[in-house]
Amino acid sequence: MIELREVQTKKELKAFVTFPFQLYKNxxxxxxxxxxxxMETLSADKNPxxxxxxxxxxxxxxxxxxxxxxxxxINTIEINEQQVKKMRFGWFxxxxxxxxxxxxxxxxxxxxxxxxxxxxxxxxGFSNLDKNGALTEGFDHIxxxxxxxNHPYYIEHFKTxxxxxxxxxxxxxxxxxxxxxxxxxxxxxxxxxxFNLWSSNxxxxxxxxxxxxxxxxxxxxxYKELPTYVPITKKxxxxxxxxxxxxxDPEYIKFVFDKDNNMIAFAIVLPSFSEAxxxxxxxxxxxxxxxxxxxxxxxxTALLYLIGVDPTYQSKGVTAIIFKDIYDVFVKKDxxxxxxxxxxxxxxxxxxxxxxxxxxxxKRRKTFKKTL
Numbered sequence: 001m002i003e004l005r006e007v008q009t010k011k012e013l014k015a016f017v018t019f020p021f022q023l024y025k026n027x028x029x030x031x032x033x034x035x036x037x038x039m040e041t042l043s044a045d046k047n048p049x050x051x052x053x054x055x056x057x058x059x060x061x062x063x064x065x066x067x068x069x070x071x072x073x074i075n076t077i078e079i080n081e082q083q084v085k086k087m088r089f090g091w092f093x094x095x096x097x098x099x100x101x102x103x104x105x106x107x108x109x110x111x112x113x114x115x116x117x118x119x120x121x122x123x124x125g126f127s128n129l130d131k132n133g134a135l136t137e138g139f140d141h142i143x144x145x146x147x148x149x150n151h152p153y154y155i156e157h158f159k160t161x162x163x164x165x166x167x168x169x170x171x172x173x174x175x176x177x178x179x180x181x182x183x184x185x186x187x188x189x190x191x192x193x194x195f196n197l198w199s200s201n202x203x204x205x206x207x208x209x210x211x212x213x214x215x216x217x218x219x220x221x222x223y224k225e226l227p228t229y230v231p232i233t234k235k236x237x238x239x240x241x242x243x244x245x246x247x248x249d250p251e252y253i254k255f256v257f258d259k260d261n262n263m264i265a266f267a268i269v270l271p272s273f274s275e276a277x278x279x280x281x282x283x284x285x286x287x288x289x290x291x292x293x294x295x296x297x298x299x300x301t302a303l304l305y306l307i308g309v310d311p312t313y314q315s316k317g318v319t320a321i322i323f324k325d326i327y328d329v330f331v332k333k334d335x336x337x338x339x340x341x342x343x344x345x346x347x348x349x350x351x352x353x354x355x356x357x358x359x360x361x362x363k364r365r366k367t368f369k370k371t372l
Contacts, residue, residue, distance in 0.1 A: 002067070002103040007057035013039060016057050019069050020093050021282065024149065031143035031274045035282040041130075042071070042091075048235035049126035052077045057091070058107055060100050068094030070104040072111045073126060078230050079117070087112030087372070089122035090130070093150070094157070101157040105370075112372050121166055121369045123148060127230050128223060129240065133169045133342060134158070138363030144303055145273050146341050147171070147365070155366075163368035167228065169342035171363040176330045176338060178358045184327075187320035195313070196259040199321050202250045211255055212241045214263045215308075222308035226344065249296060251332075254325045256318055264310040267322045269329075272301035272339070300336045 007013050017038045024030035042057065044050040053075045060068035073088035089108040094100045105120070112120050124132040131148045136155055143149040191197065202208050216237040223229050232240075248270060256265035276295035280288030304326075309318050330338070340354070342365060 001062070002099055003061045004058050004103055004107055005061065007059065010039075012059070013042060013057065015066065016059055016069050016091075017042065018282070019059070019066055022066070023093055023095065023151075027149070029140065029142050030149045031145060031277050032282045033145070034277070034280075034284060034288075036284060038282075047126075048233065048239045049130075051235060052233055053126050055126070056111065058104060060094065060104055062097070062100065067097065068092075068100040068104050070108060072108045073124075074111075074115060074117070075126060075230055077233075079115075082230070085116070085118035087115070087117045087120045088124050088126075089120060090125050090132070092123045092134075092154070094154070096151065096153045098157055098160055101154075102161055105161055105163075109370070109372060117372060119369055119371050120163075121367050124228075124367055127232060127236070128226075128228055129232065129236075132228070133167070133365030133367050135363060135365045137365075138171065141362050142274050144339065144341065145277060146270070146303065146305060158368040161370075163370045165366045166369035167367045168345040169365045170345050170361050171342055171365070172340045172354070172359040172361050174338055174340075174354075174357045174359045176327070176335055179323075179327055180356045181324075181327060183356060184320040184323045187317050188324040191317040191320055195316065195318075197264070197318070197321065198257055199325050200253075200255040200257070201325065202253065205246055205250050208245060208250045208253050209241075211263060212245060213237060215255065215266045216240075218263050218266060218310060219306070219308050222310060222314075225311075226347070228344070247296075251329050252302070252326075254322050256321050264313045265308065265318045265322055267307040267326060268305045269326055269338075270303045270305050271296050271299040272303055274301075300334065302330065302333075302335045302338050304338055304340045 007016050017035055020030070021032060040046040053073055055071055055073045057071050058069065059066055069091060070089055071091040073090060075088060078084045078086060087108060089105065092104065094104060109120055123134055124130070131146065134148070134154050135150050139152055216232055220231050248268065252269040254267045255263050258264050273292055273295050276291045280291050307319070307322065340359065
């Protein structure tokens with residue numbers, strides 16, 4: 001018999017957060033989160049996402065052993081302002097037992113019905129800046145700090161329980177040595193002159209900070225037409241700024257401005273922390289932070305985390321400016337491989353950007369939907 005217990009205490013939340021460490025302990029591809037960071041993300045008194053979202057966390061037990069977990073999430077902006085009657089589920093993990101997955105997802109569905117919602121979709125987080133999608137291809141590639149990893153049987157569980165694929169994301173990689181530098185350098189110069197644009201070349205976090213609020217405003221503007229879009233609130237922006245900006249090498253944050261110094265494009269690149277995170281096993285202390293610091297400074301792989309362009313400048317070659325600036329940093333830091341983090345497969349405009357980069361699709365992931 002499967003027993004579900006709702007998380008009520010900090011001790012129980014830690015058990016919820018650390019369950020995957022048990023489930024994936026023999027996987028060389030799973031990348032663990034930082035436990036303290038994950039605890040904060042899921043704490044209503046820490047994460048401002050809870051101001052516009054409700055979340056309940058459940059742990060499944062079988063014979064007194066922990067066998068699964070799930071977060072049931074309602075985003076009130078999505079429901080009340082965007083009129084999308086969606087029940088979200090995320091942080092889903094379970095052993096290969098269909099009864100466990102059924103118990104967890106039935107609970108999510110019950111909560112959705114209680115709130116008169118129309119469908120369930122997941123795995124997703126609170127917003128666009130959280131992890132989303134279950135891995136469906138590429139199980140033999142190491143994960144990243146920005147994505148979930150899962151066993152292949154999850155997909156069969158979803159389908160058996162009446163869930164159908166909804167959104168498809170792809171992750172790709174390209175080799176820096178194969179980048180067509182001459183082409184986008186030429187285009188970057190032309191676009192800068194044609195539209196009187198200039199780009200940042202910051203080396204200090206203090207230089208980046210004054211532009212972060214404008215970057216988030218541009219993020220909301222450039223992503224609002226996507227079907228996954230939920231706006232990031234001011235408090236969430238402040239939270240992410242405090243939490244992440246100091247963690248990112250300022251040389252990896254690129255902005256493009258118009259002649260009036262208005263931001264019209266941005267990109268954020270991260271070094272790959274995957275191997276360092278595997279080594280520290282979720283713990284920053286006593287020496288975990290030193291391994292992360294080393295990975296930040298010395299790495300051969302970079303992750304293209306976010307890129308956004310003002311809608312009025314899309315399809316005008318502005319991304320060439322960003323690529324040129326990022327490429328210069330890659331060369332400086334001896335980066336060999338760039339991983340493009342999840343992008344919607346049907347976002348053809350974004351796919352077109354990369355057509356000359358000889359990108360190889362290495363993973364696919366999907367969200368799954370069920371009508372209530």
